[in-house]
Amino acid sequence: MPRACLLLLLLVGNPLIGAERAPEKHGYWWSEDPPVAAPLTQPEYQRLGPPPDESALLGMHPKEVESLIESYRQNAVWQATPEAVRWYYQLQDFARRRARAFMNVTEVVMLENPDLNMQTVYPTNPVGQAARVAQRTSSMTQRLAEEAGRAALVLLTRPGCPYCDEQRKILNYFHARHGWDIREIDIEESPDLAARFAVSYAPTTVVLFRDSPQWAPVALGVETLERVEESAYRALRRVHGEVAPDQYSLQEFNDGGPYDPRKESP
DSSP, rough: OHHHHHHHHHHHHHTTTTTTOOOOOOSGTTTOOOOOOOOOOOOOOOOSSSOOOOHHHHHSOOHHHHHHHHHHHHHHHHHHOOHHHHHHHHHHHHHHHHHHHHHHHHHHHHHHHHOOOGTSSSSOHHHHHHHHHHHHHHHHHHHHHHHHTEEEEEEETTTTTTHHHHHHHHHHHHHHHHOOOEEEEEEEOOOOHHTTTTOSSSSEEEETTTTEEEEEEEEEEEHHHHHHHHHHHHHHHHHSSOOOOGGGGGGGGGGTTTTTTOOOOO
């Protein structure tokens, strides 16, 4: 028989030749014992002795001291002996004194560097707070009065909107206090104007300027009179290019001060 025929018969007679080998089976159902888990090892903890002395602690980074205090706290809870507890509180005393030293130096630095001292623009005492509120209100009221002749608020509403009725009352108070014109647009009757302001929610309040095509949102939904005043003031400052978006809440008397995000470090 020719060798080619013999080879063909061998290949046909054995279907496993040329076929992929089936993957081996493992596990309980194939009479294989489960692997034996390695025994759990308990971490070794050492009972701590006296903490480093003051000079060594002063040379350590605060993060190292923080980690050391936590270790001694756990050691004190574990041992519950007078010595272990005393060592923990000795470290706490060191940390407390270092924090006090930092605060003392901070007070000196703040007095010698007014540009870094927020107390100059945001006092924390009641008298200073009252003066700050008065300055802020006066600055905002004066600027809104200056813009009354060329600025107007536009209220975008839709029929059957109860929130629109309330916002309309707020804007009437704004008109009485600052003299700004108030216009109202029904976004269903004037969809082209609604599209111009990209408005789909009512009520929405925006500010317009007679000498500029620019506009800015002031309020979404019902806002208090104080909030509308503040938002209108901020919007006009932004539209006139006096502030960037990251300076949005900045008032004129704080330009270039510690509150100004764009103020350069001294």
